[in-house]
Amino acid sequence: xxxxxxxxxxxxxxxxxxxxxxxxxxARAVVPxxxxxxxxxxxxxxxxxxxxTQNLPPSTFNTALSDAANVWHDAMTATGPARLFEAVTNxxxxxxx
Amino acid sequence: xxxxxxxxxxxxxxVWPTAWGLALLRQHLLHKLAIIAASYFFYAFWNWRLAFxxxxxxxxxYGAGRLIDRWRGTSxxxxxxxxAVAANLLLLGxxxxxxxxxxxxxxxxxxxxMERELxxxxxxxxxxxxxxxxQGISYIVDLHRGxxxxxxxxxxxxxxxxxxPHLVAGPIVRAASFLxxxxxxxxxxxxxxGLGVMLVIWGVFxxxxxxxxxxxxxxxxxxxxxxxxxAIDLLxxxxxxxxQIYCDFSAYSDIAIGVAALLGYRFQRNFNQPYRAESLxxxxxxxxxxLSSWLRDYLYIPLGxxxxxxxxxxxxxxxxMVLGGIWHGAAWKFVLWGALHGGxxxxxxxxxxxHDPAARIGRPLWIRAASIVVIFHFVCLCWVFFRAxxxxxxxxxxxxxxxxxxxxxxxxxxxxxLIAFGMAIQFTPQDTPQRLDRLYHRLPAWGVGVLCGVVLLxxxxxxxxxAAPFIYFQF
Numbered sequence: 001x002x003x004x005x006x007x008x009x010x011x012x013x014x015x016x017x018x019x020x021x022x023x024x025x026x027a028r029a030v031v032p033x034x035x036x037x038x039x040x041x042x043x044x045x046x047x048x049x050x051x052x053t054q055n056l057p058p059s060t061f062n063t064a065l066s067d068a069a070n071v072w073h074d075a076m077t078a079t080g081p082a083r084l085f086e087a088v089t090n091x092x093x094x095x096x097x
Numbered sequence: 098x099x100x101x102x103x104x105x106x107x108x109x110x111x112v113w114p115t116a117w118g119l120a121l122l123r124q125h126l127l128h129k130l131a132i133i134a135a136s137y138f139f140y141a142f143w144n145w146r147l148a149f150x151x152x153x154x155x156x157x158x159y160g161a162g163r164l165i166d167r168w169r170g171t172s173x174x175x176x177x178x179x180x181a182v183a184a185n186l187l188l189l190g191x192x193x194x195x196x197x198x199x200x201x202x203x204x205x206x207x208x209x210x211m212e213r214e215l216x217x218x219x220x221x222x223x224x225x226x227x228x229x230x231x232q233g234i235s236y237i238v239d240l241h242r243g244x245x246x247x248x249x250x251x252x253x254x255x256x257x258x259x260x261x262p263h264l265v266a267g268p269i270v271r272a273a274s275f276l277x278x279x280x281x282x283x284x285x286x287x288x289x290x291g292l293g294v295m296l297v298i299w300g301v302f303x304x305x306x307x308x309x310x311x312x313x314x315x316x317x318x319x320x321x322x323x324x325x326x327x328a329i330d331l332l333x334x335x336x337x338x339x340x341q342i343y344c345d346f347s348a349y350s351d352i353a354i355g356v357a358a359l360l361g362y363r364f365q366r367n368f369n370q371p372y373r374a375e376s377l378x379x380x381x382x383x384x385x386x387x388l389s390s391w392l393r394d395y396l397y398i399p400l401g402x403x404x405x406x407x408x409x410x411x412x413x414x415x416x417x418m419v420l421g422g423i424w425h426g427a428a429w430k431f432v433l434w435g436a437l438h439g440g441x442x443x444x445x446x447x448x449x450x451x452h453d454p455a456a457r458i459g460r461p462l463w464i465r466a467a468s469i470v471v472i473f474h475f476v477c478l479c480w481v482f483f484r485a486x487x488x489x490x491x492x493x494x495x496x497x498x499x500x501x502x503x504x505x506x507x508x509x510x511x512x513x514x515l516i517a518f519g520m521a522i523q524f525t526p527q528d529t530p531q532r533l534d535r536l537y538h539r540l541p542a543w544g545v546g547v548l549c550g551v552v553l554l555x556x557x558x559x560x561x562x563x564a565a566p567f568i569y570f571q572f
C-alpha cells in the first residue's frame with residue numbers, strides 16, 4: 001500500500017516524464033565526455049583559467065596555481081589553441097548597436 | 098557558487114567520481130555522506146555561517162518527522178505537524194519578511210501620527226531559504242498524509258533538503274518523490290547520461306547567451322529608468338524580460354536536473370514551454386511546475402480547493418496566488434503580481450465554469466493562436482510589476498508605452514533575434530529531447546565530448562567574461 005502510494009505520487013508529480021522514451025546508459029559513459037569537454041576548455045580557453053586564478057584570494061597555494069595557469073596559458077598561446085580561441089572570440093564579438 | 102562557472106566545474110569534477118566511486122564500492126552511507134558534505138561546501142561557499150541555519154532547518158524537520166511517526170493518528174501527531182509547519186514558516190518569515198513588516202508598520206504608524214521606535218534589524222537573507230523551507234514542509238506534510246510510509250533517518254533528511262543541485266534555486270523537490278530514491282544506491286547501469294548532458298549544455302546556453310544579453314543590453318537599463326526610453330524600447334524590454342526570466346530560471350532548473358541526473362537522481366520537471374499556454378491555468382501547469390504543484394497540494398487544497406462552492410474556490414485561488422507572490426519576496430509588487438494572476442485564474446474559472454479552455458479538443462486554430470497571444474501579453478503585464486524596482490517605476494513604464502515619438506535607442510536586430518528565439522523554443526516539438534537522446538546514442542562518447550567542448554567554447558566566446566547571478570537566487 002505504502003509503495004503503491006509512493007509510485008502514484010511519483011507519477012503524478014511527473015518525476016519521470018523527462019526520461020520517457022530515453023535510453024539510460026552506464027555512468028562511466030560520462031567519463032570520456034567530461035574529460036574531453038574539460039580538456040578542450042582548458043586547452044583553448046586557457047585565458048579563462050588565468051582570469052579565474054587571478055580572482056582567487058591571495059595565498060601561497062593560489063599564487064603557485066596562478067603561476068602554473070600562466071605557464072599553461074603561455075604554452076597554449078605559443079602552440080596556437082589559445083590564439084585560435086581569441087581570434088574566434090574577436091570574430092564573433094557581438095556589437096549590439 | 099553558481100552553476101556555469103569554473104568554480105562549479107572543478108567542484109563537480111571532484112564530487113562526481115567520489116559519489117560514483119562510493120556507490121560502485123557499495124558504500125551507500127559514505128556515498129550519501131560525501132554528497133551531503135559536498136552540498137554543505139556548496140552552500141557554505143556563499144556564507145559558511147548560514148550553513149548552520151540550513152542544518153537547523155534539517156534538524157527541525159527530522160525531529161518533527163520522528164515525533165509524527167511516534168504519535169501517528171493522535172492529536173499530538175497533528176499538533177506536531179502544525180507546529181513544525183509553523184516553525185518552518187516562522188523561519189522563512191523572520192529572514193524574509195521581518196524587515197518588510199517593520200517598514201510597513203513604521204509607515205502605517207507614521208500615517209496615523211503614532212510614530213514609535215521599532216526594532217529594525219540588519220538581516221542577511223539566506224540564499225535558497227524559500228526553497229529549503231518548502232522542502233522541509235513537504236517532508237512533514239507528506240509524512241502526515243501517508244505519502245511517505247515512515248520518517249527517514251537524519252542522513253536521508255539532510256540529503257533531501259541539502260542536495261546541492263536543487264538547494265539554492267529549486268526545482269522544489271517533493272519528499273514523496275525523492276526520498277524513496279535514497280533507499281538504494283543509484284544504479285550505475287541506468288544513468289540518463291544523454292538527458293543530463295543535454296540539459297546542462299542547453300541550460301548554460303540559455304543563461305549565458307539569451308538571458309545575460311537581454312538583461313544587460315535591454316531589460317536592466319529600461320527598467321532602471323523607464324522614462325528615458327520610448328514605447329518600442331519599453332515594449333520590447335517587457336518581451337525581453339519575459340524571455341530573460343524564462344531562459345534564466347529554466348536554465349537553472351535544466352542544469353540542476355541534468356547535474357542530478359548524471360549523479361543518478363531524478364527531479365521533477367520544472368518548465369514545459371510556458372509561453373505556448375492557451376489559458377492562465379495552462380500557463381501555471383507549465384511555469385515553475387514544482388512551485389505551482391507545491392502551492393496546489395500544500396496550500397490551495399488544504400484551504401478547501403474547489404470543494405466548498407464557487408465563492409470559496411475564487412477566494413482560495415486568489416489567496417494561493419497572493420501568497421505565491423509573497424513567496425517571491427517581501428514587496429507590494431509581488432503581492433500585486435500574485436493578485437493579478439489569482440484574479441484572472443478566478444475569472445477564467447468563472448467564465449469557463451471550472452473547465453480549462455486549453456484542454457478542450459477541436460478548438461479552431463485561430464482561437465488557440467489568439468488565446469496564446471492574449472495569455473502571453475497578460476503574463477508580460479504581470480512581469481512588469483514583478484521586475485520593476487517598485488510600483489511607481491512599473492506605472493512609469495506602462496505610461497511610457499504611449500510615447501511613440503521617441504526614437505529606438507536600445508533595441509537591435511540581435512536582441513530582437515534573441516527574443517524571437519526565446520519565443521520559437523516555446524513551440525518546438527514535444528519530442529525534441531527524445532530525438533536528441535537518440536542522436537546521443539548514435540555518437541561515440543568521444544564525439545559527444547568534442548561536441549560538448551566545442552559548444553561550451555562557442556558559448557564562452559559569445560558570452561564573454563563573468564556570469565551574472567541567477568534571478569531566482571534572490572528568492
